[in-house]
Amino acid sequence: MKITLKDEFPSIIDVAYSEYKKYKHISEIMSTDLKYIEQERTMLEAAKSMGEHHIGSLLVKGQDRPLGIVTERDLLTRVIAADKKPSEVRVFDVYSPRLVTIRPQATIREGARMMIKQKGKLVVTEERRVVGIVTASDLIKSLPEAPETSVLVKNFMTKKVRAVDSEEKIIDVAKLMGKERIGSVIVVKNGKPWGIFTERDLLSKVIFKDGSLEERVEKFSSSPLITIEPDWSIHRAAKLMVSRHVRRLPILEDGEMSGIITARDLVEAYSV
Secondary structure, X not given: OOOOHHHHOOOHHHHHHHHHHXXXXXXXXXXXXXXXXXXXXXXXXXXXXXHHHOOOEEEEOOOOOOOEEEEHHHHHHHHHOOOOOHHHOEHHHHOEOOOEEEOOOOEHHHHHHHHHHHOXXXXXXXXXXXXXXXXXXXXXXXXXXXXXXXXXXXXXXXXXXXXXXXXXXXXXXXXXXXXXXXXXEEEEEOOEEEEEEEHHHHHHHHHOOOOOOOOEHHHHOEOOOOOEOOOOEHHHHHHHHHHHOOOEEEEEEXXXXXXXXXXXXXXXXXXX
């Protein structure tokens, strides 16, 4: 990404807006379009609902408040990696009853710290009512241009990058992701990094559309790769993620894959 004059010499308005974002509240970035599922439903139904709405979690419906939360990671680790059929597993069997809650008046910085410390999406509550939810993607949209966001991605990237051949079956790739608790793999074609396959691809491109898990992973991967360099700032990486609607960026150094950074990694960098 080319650095512009605006980046080098921000206007007074730009600086003022950046200062404002430092104190932005969770209520300003949370999603209020909450999606629920009954605990008696199957994980196949949960996966299709998440895939349809392009989200990674559903609140489990209770009488007065949610019973808990079920996520795309639950599908991978507790169903597919365990050799179970999503159509035969109930949401009740895998959802987490622990909700990470936060007040709508909390700042973005407080939200970032809580997300990393508690390791979960943030459920926004007010007077015991759930009023919103905040994901890592929501947080990075509002990262201010503060000194802490000028740190480099190489200090927070994951150096171990899992790669699979483009000919591998989706079911095998999904099991690998579930067993290793990772949200994506780099897809290699003709010996070179060609694309990326994510847990969201599994939900939205395969399960929601009744695709076969026996298909080759290449068919449902995203290509070409959107890559960055290790010396990028986390703020610059966040801006690219938001503009390209992705949550992961592979990192190339001298033409070689040296790591990957996720939206959650950027939140962690900001929260330190």
